[in-house]
Amino acid sequence: MILLGLLALPLVGYLLWLVWALVAYPIPLTYNLRSLWQRKVSTLSTAAAIALVVGIFVVVLSLAQGLSVAFVSSGREDQALVLRPNARYELNSTIERDRMRILKVHPLVQRDDLGPLASAEVVVVKLFPVADGTDTNVTVRGLEPTGLRMRPQVQLVEGRWFRPGLSEVVVPRKMRGRFPGLERGGSVRMGGRDWAIVGTFDGGASSFESEVWSDVNDVMQAFRRESYSSLLVRLADPGRMEAFTRAVDDDKRLKLEVVAEKAYFKELTKAGDPVKVLGNLITLILTGAAIFAAMNTMYAAVAGRTREIGTLRALGFRQREILASFQWEAVFLCLVGGLLGSGLALFANGIQAGTTSLQTFSDVSFAFTITPGLMAQGVAFSLVMGLVGGFLPAYRASRLPLTEAMKGG
Numbered sequence: 175m176i177l178l179g180l181l182a183l184p185l186v187g188y189l190l191w192l193v194w195a196l197v198a199y200p201i202p203l204t205y206n207l208r209s210l211w212q213r214k215v216s217t218l219s220t221a222a223a224i225a226l227v228v229g230i231f232v233v234v235l236s237l238a239q240g241l242s243v244a245f246v247s248s249g250r251e252d253q254a255l256v257l258r259p260n261a262r263y264e265l266n267s268t269i270e271r272d273r274m275r276i277l278k279v280h281p282l283v284q285r286d287d288l289g290p291l292a293s294a295e296v297v298v299v300k301l302f303p304v305a306d307g308t309d310t311n312v313t314v315r316g317l318e319p320t321g322l323r324m325r326p327q328v329q330l331v332e333g334r335w336f337r338p339g340l341s342e343v344v345v346p347r348k349m350r351g352r353f354p355g356l357e358r359g360g361s362v363r364m365g366g367r368d369w370a371i372v373g374t375f376d377g378g379a380s381s382f383e384s385e386v387w388s389d390v391n392d393v394m395q396a397f398r399r400e401s402y403s404s405l406l407v408r409l410a411d412p413g414r415m416e417a418f419t420r421a422v423d424d425d426k427r428l429k430l431e432v433v434a435e436k437a438y439f440k441e442l443t444k445a446g447d448p449v450k451v452l453g454n455l456i457t458l459i460l461t462g463a464a465i466f467a468a469m470n471t472m473y474a475a476v477a478g479r480t481r482e483i484g485t486l487r488a489l490g491f492r493q494r495e496i497l498a499s500f501q502w503e504a505v506f507l508c509l510v511g512g513l514l515g516s517g518l519a520l521f522a523n524g525i526q527a528g529t530t531s532l533q534t535f536s537d538v539s540f541a542f543t544i545t546p547g548l549m550a551q552g553v554a555f556s557l558v559m560g561l562v563g564g565f566l567p568a569y570r571a572s573r574l575p576l577t578e579a580m581k582g583g
Contacts (some may be wrong), residue, residue: 189561192505195498199491210507213475217507220471224511224556225518227464231457232519232552236542249436252284252412253324256405256422259431262441264297265313268401273428277405282418284410286323291408293321296390298397300364302353312353313385314343314364316393317406324408328382333358333373338389341396344373346383362386365396381439406435461559468563472504476571483571497572504564505557512556516549 210217256277261267277283278292285291295318299311322328322335336342345356361368369388377383390402409418419432476483486496523544 192498192501195495196502199495199498207503207506209475209479210503216471216474217510220467220507221511221514223467224464224508224559225515227457227460227559228512228515228552228556229518230460231555232516232544232548233522233542234454234457235548235551236519236522236544249434249439250408251434251436252415253406253408253435254415254418255433255435255438256407256430257403257433259429264295264404265299267403269294269403269405269430270401273430274402274405276425276427277407277422277430280407280418280421282409282411282414282421284408288323289320291320291324293318293324293406294390294402295321295404295406296394296397296399297403298393298399300386302362303355305352305354312349314393315382315385315387316390317387318390321390321406324406325382327378327380329376329378331374331376333371335373336388336392337372338391341367341369341388341392342372343369343386343388344375345371345386347374347376348383349386350374365393365398367396381442465559465563468504468508468559469567471507472500472564472567473570475503476500476567476574480574483574487574493572497568500568500571501561501564504568505560508556508560508563509553512553512559515556516552519549519552520544 255264256269257264257267258269274294278290278294283290283292296316298314298316300314301309302312303309319335319338330344331347333344336344343362350356355362356371358371358374360371362371363369375382375387393399394402407418409415415432415434422428422430422432483496522542525542
């Protein structure tokens with residue numbers, strides 16, 4: 175970290191000097207900005223190339239942002255998941271019925287008028303056809319009616335909730351565009367039986383928008399499960415999470431472990447790691463192309479304006495003033511592209527997509543999420559491209575011999 179800071183010191187110093195030069199040398203900077211306007215075709219083509227790269231950069235970042243929003247918004251501070259030791263994920267966990275009964279009456283579990291706020295649940299995966307003709311695993315969650323009350327971010331928007339014993343399911347509204355045949359009134363084939371789709375819910379941008387829900391006993395019967403996958407509990411006091419964890423861990427009858435719900439879903443954000451790696455690779459390749467485009471444009475500008483550079487030198491402008499002016503010309507050119515690219519990225523905001531979680535081997539639906547912070551990163555990214563791509567041409571312009579520049583050679 176210290177070495178990185180030492181390496182960054184020259185760059186920080188150079189940036190501070192450029193900011194100072196912006197105020198100290200206004201005349202050549204004005205000349206450069208007018209020159210960009212006069213060279214409309216090359217200016218627009220380079221700005222468009224930068225905009226393309228910045229737009230892709232922001233969209234790639236929005237993939238990870240969308241996945242993060244989907245998982246982080248899924249958990250509550252006062253809720254925990256009880257799993258089999260070392261299971262890590264619900265899909266790999268099993269809890270027998272007798273242990274479930276012991277957990278539900280634990281004194282630290284919150285109760286309301288209908289009983290303890292604890293939902294015994296089972297999680298399985300089922301292959302669903304995707305609109306593009308492929309198939310992918312989708313998480314099917316069986317839960318108790320209490321589980322619906324414990325997830326206030328999930329709201330029914332159409333139809334009704336499933337009823338126990340009737341082989342009924344409810345599906346996320348945002349899955350219907352990617353998976354055909356999930357309209358209310360239709361049916362899906364799972365576990366050797368047809369399940370009626372009786373309702374549609376909105377998951378509030380949580381990971382539950384990637385799951386099909388039904389009654390826990392119906393799912394266990396259809397998929398021949400003798401045990402549950404997990405227990406979702408809400409604690410009477412959120413500050414007793416550690417105490418509840420110790421109590422479950424120390425109870426020799428249970429041999430289970432507790433994971434805070436927020437921590438559990440934070441672990442699942444690793445589903446986006448392959449997307450991030452691929453996106454970073456694409457961005458790296460396009461960044462090199464964009465820097466080359468900016469550098470090529472600036473070299474052409476310097477080559478075509480040697481006589482003008484010589485005139486500036488003859489008027490008394492020093493080499494460092496010429497360097498600053500051409501460097502700012504490159505930065506401004508890339509800044510225009512960065513602003514344009516960040517704006518264009520907004521068209522991707524809210525588009526539904528999906529990926530396969532390497533943890534659960536099931537589909538994760540999410541939406542591209544363009545935030546002001548991501549757009550600011552895109553603009554900053556374009557400024558870096560302007561600095562890197564414009565430095566060598568600006569340095570060359572500042573070092574042109576006066577006699578050669580005046581001859582236009």
